[in-house]
Amino acid sequence: MDQNAMKKAAAVAALAYIEPGTVVGVGTGSTANYFIDALATLKDRIRGAVASSDATAERLRQHGIEVLELNSVDALPVYVDGADEVNPHREMIKGGGGALTREKIVAAVADQFICIADGSKRVERLGAFPLPVEVIPMARSYVARRLAGLGGQPKYREGFVTDNGNIILDVHNLDMSRPLKLEEQLNNITGVVTNGLFALRPADVVLLGTAQGVERY
Numbered sequence: 001m002d003q004n005a006m007k008k009a010a011a012v013a014a015l016a017y018i019e020p021g022t023v024v025g026v027g028t029g030s031t032a033n034y035f036i037d038a039l040a041t042l043k044d045r046i047r048g049a050v051a052s053s054d055a056t057a058e059r060l061r062q063h064g065i066e067v068l069e070l071n072s073v074d075a076l077p078v079y080v081d082g083a084d085e086v087n088p089h090r091e092m093i094k095g096g097g098g099a100l101t102r103e104k105i106v107a108a109v110a111d112q113f114i115c116i117a118d119g120s121k122r123v124e125r126l127g128a129f130p131l132p133v134e135v136i137p138m139a140r141s142y143v144a145r146r147l148a149g150l151g152g153q154p155k156y157r158e159g160f161v162t163d164n165g166n167i168i169l170d171v172h173n174l175d176m177s178r179p180l181k182l183e184e185q186l187n188n189i190t191g192v193v194t195n196g197l198f199a200l201r202p203a204d205v206v207l208l209g210t211a212q213g214v215e216r217y
């Protein structure tokens with residue numbers, strides 16, 4: 001089974017968590033795209049979806065799934081999204097696709113976060129993947145200096161602007177032995193909008209596509 005087939009298997013397995021008549025939170029990225037394609041088979045049984053990015057909203061609409069504003073939704077039982085890394089505590093690094101802020105917002109609202117990924121995303125310890133940090137453009141140099149002060153090596157994601165009009169710094173070599181503390185520390189830097197650590201709000205369920213089938217933990 002190749003990596004795409006593993007992503008797809010995890011995405012299809014997430015359909016089991018969708019309750020009829022509800023609004024579904026939908027993430028961003030190639031694995032989330034497989035989920036959107038699978039969700040289309042249930043489109044007449046759900047009320048609609050909340051998207052974590054403009055790209056996801058576009059794909060949902062292409063499938064004829066109604067896209068709802070988060071502010072107009074009173075309950076979001078489930079949010080389904082991919083990850084760049086996920087550890088045994090279901091803590092994640094996200095934001096490889098640059099949608100981390102809206103992903104974090106939708107995840108915060110949802111009762112359950114279902115993480116879907118292929119087996120290559122499973123790690124014992126987070127941090128091999130550079131941590132995406134969304135930053136207000138005028139604060140870029142200041143935030144980069146503060147990140148370097150924490151031992152990281154920030155790299156400006158050239159030519160990329162988030163859906164919120166901000167920039168991304170991808171930070172290499174940060175010490176992630178205490179993800180919760182680091183997430184809070186990074187949030188406290190003025191000019192940082194969000195960082196891609198999901199430790200304050202980890203996934204509730206991880207569905208990992210592997211050569212042996214979909215593992216759940």
Ligand SMILES: O=C(CO)[C@H](O)[C@H](O)COP(=O)(O)O
Pocket residue numbers: 027028029030031032081082083084093094095096097098099100103
């Ligand atoms: O956080 C994300 C986007 O901001 C994605 O979930 C993450 O990058 C994983 O992407 P993919 O499913 O394409 O491997």
